[in-house]
Amino acid sequence: MSGKGHRELTRQSETKNGRTAIIEAAESLFAEYGLHGASFRQISEAANQKNASAIQYHxxxxxxxxxxxxxxxxRYVNPKRLALLEEVQPTGGTEEARALVSTWVWPLAEELRPREEGNHYVQFMARATREKQLVIQLAPADLMTGWFLAADRLKQLMTHLPEQVIRTRLLAASDQCVNCLAAFEAEQAGASPDFELQVETLIDMITAGLMAPMSEASERAMKKRGGRRKKS
Structure with a gap:
């Protein structure tokens, strides 16, 4: 983080309670340096905490x-996902799949809208993923219910694929969602007039990747590993 950015974060922290200031400072520094790259001292200083043990205390x-x-x-993203899921009609096929993918993407994309303290959250999530800590393990299960419910419904639309392929595609789709939005966030895309188009294009890409039939190359790879191809 630049010296200017650090000073701005510190000034903003002066008006927040200690716990909130630490969380927001940690979000920014974890996004930049990684979950283990930012020291408690750096976080405390950015959060304007005089007591060096404030993080351990909170x-x-x-x-x-x-x-x-x-x-x-x-805690705000998940309720939005659940609300959107209630509106997804069981039409089947690609139309329903795209609506379900939208419930993954848009509530998280809304976190890219400009905020006074800056936007770092999805970059933090991407860092966590790169450091091999699954995002779904970083929060209480009740905050990921929207993600899991959408994934379960997507699986029901992917029965033309073998189970191994479904698992791989869902994992890749989750990573694509987080990492692409993190790249948008780093570019401050949330303030761009093209933001909606960028997000809708991402949804198109994820949906296409999930629902596409297996290629001949994938079929051959499946046969080599002794897997069985599901019948359509």
Missing amino acids: FGSRDQLVEAVFENRM
């Missing part, structure tokens, strides 16, 4: 701080 450990950062915004 959170106890690094893992609990990471969970708090994840929960801080996901």
